[in-house]
Amino acid sequence: MSATTTGVPSWFTLRVPQSWFEFDVWRATRTGDLARLVDARIADVPQLRPQRPALLTLLREIAERAERQGAVYCAATAELVDGSDGLVASVMVFHTDGAPNAADNTVEAIAGQVTAVASTDRRSPWRTVTIVEMPVGRAVRVRGVERAEPDGVSIDSVVMQTLIPVPGDRGVLNVVLSSPHVDIADELFDLFDAVSDTLAWSRDRPDQLSVTNSSP
Template sequence: MTPGGSPERYELVVPDGWWAIDLDPGRREANVAALVEQQWRGIDDAPLLKAQAREELVRRAEEAARVGGRQLFLSVGTLAGVPLSASLLVSTVPLATPGELTELAESRREAGLDVGHVALPAGPALRTRWREASVEGPDQPTTTCLDLHVPVPSEPRVLLLQFRTPMEPLADALVDVFDAIAGTLRWSSVPGRSGRR
């Protein structure tokens, strides 16, 4: 628990092949550096590409932190030699009113998105799935998006889980993985274990 007694600390289990980046400014750079070193281990003849990969990951992590992100999980695994591109951003979002989630559900439903409520071990959650066209052009892959808004117990906030994958042929299977990850979410009262994998 936090010093004020808020149960906002959480535990979340991700599959092997996913990497966690803590978005706290004091840990962000070290987590990105460790990921880049792992991914480029044994490749010593491409320092420019390695530096570019690191810069891109730092930029992405900084953007995630600016929107309230606490952790960014990236899939670095492969299937039959093909990288499984997927991500999860975990954020804390304030709720202005008790009915804000109901209003969000209604507006997303009106926009034609797949909206529903699910019962997670961490509590009831608003679940929304949709597909998003790339802003880089029609020839770029469509992104499958899955958001889960999980109210923080006794607090006017939600923990927002934002899953994304551009792998359209595997989207349904990856959404099953996303739902399974969300199903591991637990509130923790153990100090220092927020976001423990």
């Protein structure tokens, strides 16, 4: 996001748990930032050293996907545990100009543009659409299990989107959290709620993408 109008936000802040990696999307795909982040974490947690290659590969894949999709912010966690699936999750934030008519960028209008999907069985994708009250204002919250088929392989993911009109008619922000661990969807939605609700508006873009990096 960028803005020049006095008195309206030009950026946002978001807090993620301390175990997550925050990074600049552009730099993550062009410099050694991710390697330095991983090495710094290994210095604090030496037990992660054997997992360095897998951890770095996963973070690079997330960073590349964030760049392809046009994210303005990205953070991820990859808690790789021997003998288990561990925990993999990411948050990406997108900013769009929204509809030309400001009336189409209200939470009611946005909610009306998203289709809810009822689950036909326990394994099928589903989606709910609600309007929620957040510290930064009203927003549209979309929860569900989404299915993608990259290379013809079906992959289900827990996904939560929070669409928030930016004050001053400056478009719409979409905070998207996702994880492949559909077996713990309820617990993930609790975490995703907590992260999304830390969103705050800022008049100036911080030197780092997030002012703080503490557990929500």
